[in-house]
Structures are given as structure tokens and as C-alpha cells.
Amino acid sequence: MAEHPAYPVGLRLTGRRVVVLGGGQVAQRRLPALIAAGADVHLVSPEATPSVEAMADAGEITWSRRRYTEGDLEGAWYALISTSDLEANNLASAEGERRRVWCVRSDDADRATAWTPATGHSEGVTVAVLTTDAKGRDPRHTAAVRDAVIEGLRDGTLVAPQFRTRAPGVALVGGGPGDPDLITVRGRRLLAGADVVIADRLGPRDLLAELPPHVEVIDAAKIPYGRYMAQEAINNALIEHAKQGRSVVRLKGGDPYVFGRGMEELQALAEAGIPCTVVPGISSSISVPGAAGIPVTHRGVAHEFTVVSGHVAPDDERSLVDWASLAKLTGTLVILMGVDKIGKIAEALIAHGKPADTPVALVQEGTTATQRRVDATLATVGERVRAEDVRPPAVIIVGPVVGVGPRPTE
Template identity: 55%
Template sequence: TPATGQDGDLTIAVLANRDPRRSAGVRDRILDGLRSGDLIAPHERQRVPGVTLIGGGPGDPGLISVAGRKALMEADIVVADRLAPRELLSELPADVELVDVAKLPRGRSAQQEEINRIIVEAALEGKAVARFKGGDNFIFGRGFEEVLACREAGVPVHVIPGLTSPVTVPGVAGIPVTHRGVAHEFTVISGHVPPGDPTSLTNWSAVAGLGGTLVLLMAVQNAPAIATALLDGGREPGTPVAVICDGTMPTERTVLATLETLEKTLADENVQPPAIIVVGEVVRVAHPDFF
């Protein structure tokens, strides 16, 4: 008697020469592959016209959601950012078109308007478009700008969130962003513009007065200026800081400092983006031997 299972309108039956446990195990592996998108049954790709915004997570290809991976494998065209897990792109079916819109710091850049044009035009041609981004679409990812562009053009748009880097990366590195009796809140801030810049939307004086955890994204270049603003706003010089470089990737490393020593430590350790900076007492909880 075969081990059977169902995925949509597809029935799987496996018979492993009178070994029922092996039959069930192979059946389960096949079903898992079909449901995750790792295994595509012939003529099964749905290819529904429209745009799906897929958050790829913080970098490790294993941290994409099942729904995100399945949508990626069912697309006609994939429009991918630099920080989207690149390993998954090599697994795309051979007939999938790949458009690289990588945004390299101070380098080659595809303007947001051009990205909007690409995904909208492809969807209007009847293609299933996967817009593949790192982290979460809506955390400093301009994802909602793409949603608005699709809505304006009358293009169906669907969002599959990804694991968000400001929580996932510290978690993988062993640093909680909250901890009972230590931090009752955490604040996520983009550090791509420094304090005092006329384009900054952050009230750094108010941020300095918060007692919880600060998680800074895109902040390596402006970290010294941010540390100065936090110190000027009343944060203690000995406030613990962790800089997590290449989070969730094989090259991941964590550099420890305080607000007072952060600038020197970044230089001494040659810290380069991408990195996530965690400021607060939760870093001391995670690394009590250092502080």
C-alpha cells in the first residue's frame, strides 16, 4: 500500500518496496518541496499576472518564508535587490527572466521610478512579477512606494513580508532587543543621514532620552555623529553597543563597544556595511563578560 498525500489538486503516492516508513518519509519530502516551492510539478506553476513583493529576510537563504520562496519559484520575472538572498536566484527555473536592480552604496543605482516602471510594465504584459527584496518590504525598503505605483496603474499587488533585519539579526547574534527588567521598548532608526542634516526626520534629542534599545540600520558611516548626538542628549558614555556585521551570513561577526568608544572601535575593526548597530543595556545582558 503506497503512502499518499495531497497538495492542491495533486495526489502523491510513494511505494518503497514494502518499507512503509521509507514510503512515508519520501512522500513527506516531496510534499514539503511542493509546498515550499523547492519542487515544481510540470504544468503546475500558476503564473497569475500581477506583482508580488517578497521580503527575502536578512540574508541567509534559509530564512525566507515558505510563501515567499513558493512565489519566487512561480514567477515569470524576478526583479531583485542587492540584499535579497542571491543564492535563491540560482535556483530559479530556466525560463524565468531575472532583472538585477541592485542599489550599491555610492555606485550603480537603479532609480525607484525605473523599478516601478519595470514591475508595472511587466505585470501589464500579463506576467507574474516577483519583486524580491532583502529583509522586510516595508522597513526602509520603499516597498509601499511600489504598492502605490501598482495601484495607480491598476496592477494587482500582493505582499509577502520577510523576517525583518532589525529584530532577526540581533536575535541570531544572541542579542535580545528587549529583556525583562532591562528594556521595555525598542526603537528602529535609519541612520543613512546624520543628526542635524536638514533631511533628517529623527528627533535625536527625544531618542537620546529613551531608556530602551536603539537599533540602527544603514548607520555605519554616520555612527560617530549619532553616538555624539546620543551623548549630548544624556545617554551615558558607557552605554553598551554591538555592531553586527553581515548578519546571518557565514561572515557574520559582532563588534562590541560603548557610545564613547564607538568611533575608534569602528575604525580599528574596519567595520563596513552592511551592519546593524544595537545600543542599550540588552547588549550587556548578552555579553556580560565584556562590559
């Protein structure tokens, strides 16, 4: 049997009995896929890892808390043998052979009647990789091949065109805080398959250079106090291109719904009858402080964090922020879009009782190669911003967590 390569096949296990012998790390890795396949999973093991036990407690699997005994594979379609008892493994393999049950052996692949491929998933496709040379099996190599294929499909470097007509529509994709590696896998995959990309200035710009030449890129940059594309024009562009049957990605910085006007765009698309997918992104409100060594919460220091927009000053009648209440909080205050208003914001917080020596950090262009951090206090932050010429985009963190980590190097 070892002289021939394995025959690859996809098992449809929905509702069918699958027996897993052993509740250790191997079972912990394999059980989620069996559960996802809809299998009727029966675990036989006197012990199990906490994660496996949680699956049993949740009713995802049936657990018999004992060792293997003859007859456990009766009625099974598939078996995973992963105990530390060699004799029990051999007996179970022999039973599987008699009952014509395909058996995977975690301890001895040569004595198994089935092998588990290295698998991965991307946009409705499962990639499974098996070694063709039965005598020279190298699981790490097959896993590396799997990873390369999946990564290529996800980031668009491995082009696999779809031959069925794609339904037109719009995807609102949160691009993350700026580092192109921090966009989600799904967001990157949608970007790779787009016909039109309408991009914000704060989105991961480096990803645009990777797009194929046929992709139309529309600049929707909203530069503070400079040129900008009105929101209505953005909405109209999304609708127009989608109605032309094109796949449109609205690439936004951070998360579409965190001060990103994502809901306004979704509402406009819904009114026009355009299907829309929303892909969350990593918000700069937590990722940028983290990149600068600042945790927004820390045990014994801050039990909550609050994110507010600072684009409207506290004394502006349009402000919806209750600065008086924020001044009373003991946790972390994260302010977005507030660089030019930080002086007035600091004055308001101090006036409402926030100590003037409360630490403040400003992180400009966080997660990018030009990231820099400027530290101050509420009393000094206005002058520090002017002296250091801090410019947007910058995230402002107020609270004792600023001093938790190692001090920033100048």
C-alpha cells in the same frame, strides 16, 4: 480487510457531525484540521489538554465532559477514537461499524475502518500519503514522503507546472536578512514560479542560482555611494513586465515595508492597475541581533525596542528622527543603514543624556557566512567603526541587551 490497501478519498465534512473521543495529544493534533474543514466537531472526554479546552472555550468545538457512552456516534459521518480506555475504544468501534461511521483508531490501526494520512498543503494543493502495505504500516516513512513532496513543491525543486493560465501580477517578497533559509515558505514558492525576478543587493542572492534558466533576473542593487537603479526605474520595470503577462517577483532584503520602499512600489502598481501580493519577510532589525546572540528585549533589562533609520545624520534638516526622545528611552535602540553616520548618532544620543558607556554592537552581514560582530560603547563606537573597517550592511544595537548573552569570541 488487512489484506488489501486502503482506498484514498477526500472527505467533505463541512457542517457534518464528527465525533472525537478523547481530549489528549492525538485530539490536539487532529482537531485543527477538522475545524478547518468546517466539520461540526463534538468532543467526548472527561478531560482535555489546555489547547483542546481553548478550542471548546472559543466555540470551535462542542465538548461533552464525560466518558464515551453507547449512542455517541449517532448521526456522525466520521469518528476519531483516541481514548486511553481500550474497552471504550472497542465499544465505540463496534458502534461505528453498526452505524456505518468511518472510525479512526489511534491505538489500533488494524481495527480501524479508516486511516488518517500524513497530509500537507502547498499553494491550494493537499498532499495525503498512505501506506499501501496494510501489514507493514510505517507512519514515519509516510510522514517523510509527505514532507519531501511538500518541501519540493514549496522550494521549487519538485516541478509541478500549472496548466491553467496564471494571472499576471507582481509579488513584493521580503527575502529576509540574507541567509537563504530564512525566506518564508510562501516567498520561496512564489520565487520558484516567477518569470521575472527584480532583486535587491541585500536579498538572499544564493536563491537566484536556483532559478530555472528561462527566468529573467534584473539587478536592482542599490550600492551605497555607487551605482544604483532609481526607484522610478524599478517601478517602471515592475509595471512593464506585469503588463506583458509575466509573473514578477520583486525580491527585497528583510521586510518590504521596513525601510524597503515597498509601499512606494505598491502604490505605483495600484495606479497602473497591476495586482500585487505582499509577502512579509524576516526583518534584519530583530533577526540579525538574534543571530549575533543579542535579544532585542529581555526580562528585567529591556521592555521595548525601537527601530530607526540612520541614513540621515541627526544634524541633517531632512532627519525625521527625534534623537532627543530616543536618548531618554531605557530599552533597545536598533539602527539600520547607519554605519557611516554612527559617530554623529552617538554624539547626539550622548548630548541628549544617553550615558557614554552605553553598550553598542555592530553586526555586519548578519546571518550570512561572513557575519561578524564588533562591540563598543557610545563613546568609542565612531572610532571602532573606522578601526575595524565596518561596512554596510550592518545592524547597530544600542542598549544594555548587548551585554546579556555570552561575550563574543574574538
